[in-house]
Amino acid sequence: MCRLLVHNVCRLTKAQCETLLRLSLTKYHRAMMEPGEAVGAIGAQSISEPGTQMTLKTFHFAGVASMNVTLGVPRLKEIINAGKNISTPIITAALVCADDERSARIVKGRIEKTTLGEVAVHIKQVFARDQAYLSVKLDMAAIDALQLTIDARTVRHAILGAVGMPPRSIIKLLKEPHVLLNARRPDKLRILAPAKYKSATDSRSSMYFAMQSLKAALPSVIVQGIPTVNRAVINYEEGKDKKLHLLVEGYGLSDVMGIPGVDGLHTTSNHIIEVEKTLGIEAARFLIASEVSYIMSAYGIGIDRRHLMLLSDIMTFKGEVLGITRFGIAKMKESVLMLASFEKTTDHLFDAAVHSRTDAIVGVSECIIMGIPIAVGTGIFKLLRQVDQPALVKRLPLMEQYA
Secondary structure, rough: OOHHHHHHOOOOOHHHHHHHHHHHHHHHHHOOOOOOOOOOHHHHHHHHHHHHOOOOEEEEOOOOOEEEEEEEHHHHHHHOOOOOOOOOOOEEEEEOOOOOOHHHHHOOOOOEEEEEEEEEEEEEEEEEOOOOOEEEOOOOOOOOOOOOOOHHHHHHHHHHHHHOOOOOHHHHHHHHHEEEOOOOOEEEEEEEEOOOOOOOOOOHHHHHHHHHHHHHHHHOEEEEOOOEEEEOOOOOOOOOOOOOEEEEEEEHHHHHHHHEEEEEEEEEOOOOOHHHHHHHHHHHHHHHHHHHHHHHHOOOOOOOHHHHHHHHHHOOOOOOOOOOOOOHHHHHHHOOHHOOOOHHHHHHHEEEHHOOEEEEEOOOHHHHHHHOOOHHHHHHOOOOOOOOOOOOOOOOOHHHHOO
């Protein structure tokens, strides 16, 4: 039955199948590493050598307007160095309703940062006889068109919370009596200047400067969304299903996963340190290998996954992501001479001498420095040879010796 299936579908004969299996088995055995092979050097060469062919710095997402992600050598450097601040942090958020575009727009509005200046018709000063205040009117038509859940109460809550404002901003001085609502008009609110604001000696001048400072600071108040997110874009997945997902530019993976409508189980980020803090070290280990593979595949370069697994294991085996820098290698605490051979030679040697550290001289760098055979290849074992004991020669009598 199996022979007929192979013949009818693949049009292969029995001899061709046997030749294919024999060739596959031969290549499999040829690819196996011998004991003592320098797999680290081979893995480093297989990853770094194709990097000479990567010249582009950014790569454009297909079908997404103005959404660029850093690729090539700069992105590879970010991954290997385990940088905390990367150039283009992208969070890929899966949606619960991946087929409904309206639902995707609602979730997009919950994630994307929206400021008061973007949804307000005007923020103007009003000087009355008894008081001076700022009148804020919301553009409810634009809010409904963007499918946002913003009204005067949410704006008041955002102003009192001073979301996204610097520590010394005048918004921090506002209390509940300073922000007034109108029960009849859900799109309007009044904001009084705080009395503690002192920028001039005269009370009238102080009030005027407080009003000017409030008017300049209010448009920057974040009324909805995650403050660390710059923007979000709805994108279609490649394939037959054409499912929707969000590409979020910015930080805050845990906040995005907690947004209603986002499928947190299938949401990830390209920021390795953030993934480690949110999902754990195993997720960061998998992300390192997958990100390097994605970078290489964008340029048509294929790398065996075992080399990438070796790199990710070395960077995460201490329980945290350690970059291949002098700071990361110092945390590995492998060898004093290895640290000295990397960077800041005298500093590491003086520090080791002060703390009386010892070095077992087992690594490649330290063995080369000390002139000791490296424990790689044929040097991985020691040969013990049994020395033949010399036979005892029977001594002649003393008189016969001098005869």
